[in-house]
Structure formats: structure tokens, C-alpha cells
Amino acid sequence: MQSLDIGAIMQHLPHRYPFLLVDRVLECVPGKSIRGLKNVTLNEPFFQGHFPGFPLMPGVLVIEALAQISGLLAYLSGDAKSGGRSLIFFAGIDNARFKRQVIPGDQLILEADVVRIVRGVGKFKTRASVAGELACEAELIAAIRDAPAC
Numbered sequence: 001m002q003s004l005d006i007g008a009i010m011q012h013l014p015h016r017y018p019f020l021l022v023d024r025v026l027e028c029v030p031g032k033s034i035r036g037l038k039n040v041t042l043n044e045p046f047f048q049g050h051f052p053g054f055p056l057m058p059g060v061l062v063i064e065a066l067a068q069i070s071g072l073l074a075y076l077s078g079d080a081k082s083g084g085r086s087l088i089f090f091a092g093i094d095n096a097r098f099k100r101q102v103i104p105g106d107q108l109i110l111e112a113d114v115v116r117i118v119r120g121v122g123k124f125k126t127r128a129s130v131a132g133e134l135a136c137e138a139e140l141i142a143a144i145r146d147a148p149a150c
Helices: 005-010 060-076
Strands: 024-029 033-039 086-098 107-116 121-130 133-146
Touching: 005 024, 005 033, 005 060, 024 060, 033 060, 033 133, 060 086, 060 107, 107 133
Parallel strands: none
Antiparallel strands: 024 033, 033 107, 086 133, 107 121, 121 133
């Protein structure tokens, strides 16, 4: 599959600035794997307080970026309905490890592989890296549900 730009990503994910943490999908094999990126810039609002004088991307936001790329994989695989018809909720995390700090100027490469998706519950093996160096890895569990009617 070809890459997706931010406009196409926004057609699938409900997140918006400042909480949309995937800038581009580089490649995707629906039902199997996805690879995307997040450009980490100093003007991100969280850097104002984390930490003044030593800006670090919070680990929970690295995990959130991995959850978002996993959600995109579910949408692109047909396991979730795009256009706001499905929502994907964080349901669990296993074996999370942080190996490297993420700082302004880094390009965070986000990868997710489907472990399984059964009856609306997906498990994904994820990794985030910078310049080929592992920054974070985790197994994420997500619940895929129909969005409430407005």
C-alpha cells in the first residue's frame, strides 16, 4: 500500500491537533503491519512543561503514538470502520519498555504488527525508534467499538 499523508490519516483517526501524533504512514500491509512517522518538534505544547531546559517527549505520548499507528492499522485492515463510524479504545498494555529518550528534532518511526484481532479486540506488537535505535516497545490491546450516534 502507498503512504498516507496527514489528510488521509485524519479521515481514519478521530484525533486532532495537538493530540494527533502520526504525521505520515510510510507503508502498510493490511491485516499484518504498518510503519509511520511522527516528526518531533520543539513547538509541541507538552515541551513547555516536560521539562523546561531539557525537553523530552513524555513516554506516555510515545505509547499514544504507537496506539494511534495501531489504530490506523485496524482501520486500513477493515477491522474498524473509518469516517467516525468506529472508535478504538486503549484496553491494555503489556511489556512496555523505554530504551531511549525522544527529543525535539527526532523523527520517531512507529511500527505495529497485528498479533490478533478477534471479536472487536486487537493485540498489536509495537516499536518506536529514532535513527534505527529502539526508543520504546510494547504490546498494546485495543477495543474496537461502533461510535455512538450523534
